[in-house]
Amino acid sequence: MLGELIPSSTKLETIDERLRQCGISRRSFLVFCTSLMVAAPFGLALTDMASPEAVAAVLGKVVRPAVIWLHFQDCTGCTESLLQTSHPGFADLILNVISLEYHETLMAGSGLQARQALDEAVKRYAGKFILVVEGSIPTGAQGIYMKTGGRTAMEILNDVGGKAAAIIAIGSCASWGGIPSADPDPTGAVGVADLLPEHSIINIPGCPPNPYTMLGVVLQYATDGTFPETDDQRRPKFAFDRDIHEHCPRRAHFDAGNFVKVYGDAGHREGWCLYEMGCKGPDTHAGCSTRHFNEIPDVWPIGIGAPCIGCTEKAVAFKVPMFQVVQLHTIAAPPTSYAPITTTRGTISPLATGLVGLGVGVLATGGYVASRKFSKKEDDESAPGSKPDNKAGE
Amino acid sequence: MTPTPANPDERGTTLINHWQSGVPVTKGRVLTPFLAFLIVLAAIGLVLAGIRLVSPLGPFSAMNSAYAWGIWKTFNVMTLTALGSGPLALGMAAWVFNRQKLHVVMRTALVSGFLFYSTGLIALGFDVGRPWNFYNAVMPWRWNSESAMLEISICMPLYCAVFLSFEILPLFLERLYYTGNEKARAFLRHVSPRIRKVYPFVIIGAYVIPLMHQSSLGGLLLLAGDKINPLWQSPAMPWLYLVAAALCGFAFTIFLLLIVCLRYARPLDDSVLTELANLLSGVCFLFLAIRAIDLIWRGQLHRAFAFNEMSLLFLLETSLILVPAVVLQFRRFRETPRALLNMSALACVGGMLYRFIPTSIAYTPMRSTSYFPSVPELVMAVGYISLGIVAFVFAINYFAVLPGDASTWDHSFRPFGWKRRAPAPAAIPLLTVPALERGA
């Protein structure tokens, strides 16, 4: 999806200038750029460069994008995942790379002040800001299940979303409804794209998703106004084009037939494949198997021994029972056993053999009895019973 | 053992001339318990066949891709149609080599041959996996003329439906003549000369065509190459299959005649049976000669005496044919019904073994495999055979098939239906002289 180039605003400075203002070290920024590259090695023009320095050079000249972050029926987990980095101070950096104009959890103000801040930000950056939506929008009973400042979520979304340059639905809730939409779904929870289908929306499902996916998309947009290629569910392909199973670190165990049968068994301790425990990896498109969370290797569900629950997929997450085994869609790579040169085919049924034996026996006996009826003597005329008074054979 | 007397009048022959024409069986119940049992078997077989048509072949039979042909093809078709080659063997002997005596048993051979062929073709029809494409058979431009399988699938149905049926037609017409009304008889007197005119030409086809397809049944196995044990795999297989067909044709006809005459208390006929026995012996020797020459020519004779499983099988099959060949050379045995029965049975089994072994027991694919027919397969095969037997029993009861003493027959037929009593013979008009001269 292509957006339009935003003309630079004199109110927002470039990232380089801002970082210098805030005293954030160049080294931190380079580390940030590295993380971006790791999160989106290809499929994103911004990170498709030779080195973090190159990315930093480009990114430095980008004007900080204005971001308005709305919460609806959410748990704030997506925000937490954005801020719970393993590098202290990173949160600061992130918040200086983008210009977060409105964020209910992080902002200082509340009540009327917050409402004013929102209105001002929307007015100032109308048509230029990026709207990030976190949480599902209730549609049941005209949307009364959530109201902020006297307005229902639907109204807020319509109002703010209508003026955004682009909308990023972060998290499964905003992408397709998430946990609130699970059976029986009393609130009628839906994602952003269900309410504003004509808008340019990028879905980044996950519970939570990798924050660098969102950052990559936002910064790409800020750099040259383009969005990365998306699939038919509006998810960026660079993060969602493959399923967990394809790149799972435990794939070798799957191929070798090493499966965990019960939590805590020897196989579980060895880190064996969780397919039989109901891992939804084969059915789930996400990048978690290569990009883990909190920038710490193996900090992701399968890495700690919990089967994937398919949190990005509408058809899987919070719908298919956690321990239900999924079907494999692609021709699975064969295991480490081979067909032998000769195989035994065909079985012999003992019943059939018995029947044949019986039949042959009956025929042989019958033949013998018949031949006995023919007299051995030479001078007997013709066949027995051929004389009229012989009743044999009648 | 008494020595054979020199004077023919003191010979004490066991058999005398009793067969003059085909005579239907008019006494006794048709539906005996045994026949009822066979009807039930046949019905079960046909029902299973119907089910087979709408279900996949795999679960139904025990065939697999290494043993792609089960007993329907290899037994019901390849083996039993050898037994059904009576029309070919006897017909050639009677019509080509002018053994006039055999005409009286031609009908028995024809009916049994027709039934072996038709039940075999039914078995074949239910064995093919994609029968809906069989319409290609009437599009000659799609034929692959090199294929022995094509030859068989065209010639066998053609033979059965056209030539054998035509040869059997006189049975029905004869019954119609004697049991029908005057209009029917007039129609038959009109039609019969035409049939007689065409008959010799039809039977030319009736012998050329089975020569082709009986040898093609052997030709089928040529493509199997080394999968068939070298004792059997040979370029002479088509010839041998043909001679085995003739052998089985003679042997089974003798056997059948003896059994049915025993069952229906008919007198035997010396001259015909000894004629058949002579022919059988001759054909057995011919078969063994070709077999021996073939083995020596191909340098495989040592395998016959290796005394392993295959060698023993070969020796069994050969002795089953050699023994009758030798024994029936002696007049004493030719004229003893019991010896005839035993020897013809041995020859039948030997001939059947020769035709069956290379398709199954001596057929060893590369992959280690096994095949034994499954129960449904067996039941269907037995069902088809029972169907043939049932039809044969009906035929000999309602039509003039079995040879008998013409003087004992008043040209009456059993009525169709459940009446047990044979009817009083209808007033059958004798042929008038003008009718004779018209060639009625």
Add this chain to the structure above:
Amino acid sequence: MNILNMPLSRRQAFKAMLGLGGTVASAMLPTTALASTEEHPAHPIAPADAVAMLYDSTLCTGCKACMPACNEANGLPADTLLSGGIWDMPTGLNAQTKNIIELYQDPNSDEFSYVKKQCMHCLDPACVTGCPFGSLKKVDFGAVTWNGSLCIGCRYCEVACPFEVPQFEWEARNPKIVKCEFCYDQRLKENLEPACTAACPTGAVIFGKRDALLDQAKGRIAAAPDKYYENRVYGEHEAGGTQVLYLSSVSFQKIGLPKLGSTSLGHYATKVTSVIYKWLGGPIMMAGVLGFAIRRNWNRHELERLDHEKKTGFPDQL
């Protein structure tokens, strides 16, 4: 005077024979050329555009990438019967597997070898010779393909193939014959190589023109004498020559490639019959000879019949 009482003149007999022979022949004569020895020469010649696959088992690592590639290109499901629905794990070529990697292991030593099995696309295929309606045909590039509208499911191809390749779909109600076709419809026609050779990461199986690959194979043998079994290429002459060539360091029979002579089975099977059936000459001649004898005996029989009928007063049985 009954026509049948008259002795048959030679001309009439001749006419009758020709007439019958012609009738029989035209009833059975297919319009395509009949079998001739030229169609099955003792040593078949590869067609000009003959392609081939060269499989060198010494380069194969047993990764089996060719197997899912083949399944995907041919729209075949995985054979997950033995794996409980998880992996494609066939035990041999079957109705879902056109191409398989098998492993030979000597129980008493370290000797082992992988081998790729699929249709050999013989130069003179036995299956094509035997197929009654030409469903299996050797088409351009020398690929042997199967045509569903001509197949009656007689399974003669399974009996004829010395490599036991064609697989009948025993479990299907609309059973097909499943075998490698060089990806003819999907790829070969678009000038793409088959899926398996495209997928092979080590170049163990490669695709190209038959003579070029044969030269390459011989080059490998020459460059490493005594590495390859018997210093020869399997498929150069086997069964008349095949379009899948094998190089192996262990005996070909150990990896399941049968020992075959250099004449094709089609040649062996049609050697005699092609002469007898050329233009249906044999049957026509037979019909003529038989016809002559039958006609003569028939006339004799008819004469006797009339006597018999006069005696008994009833029509004679035919």
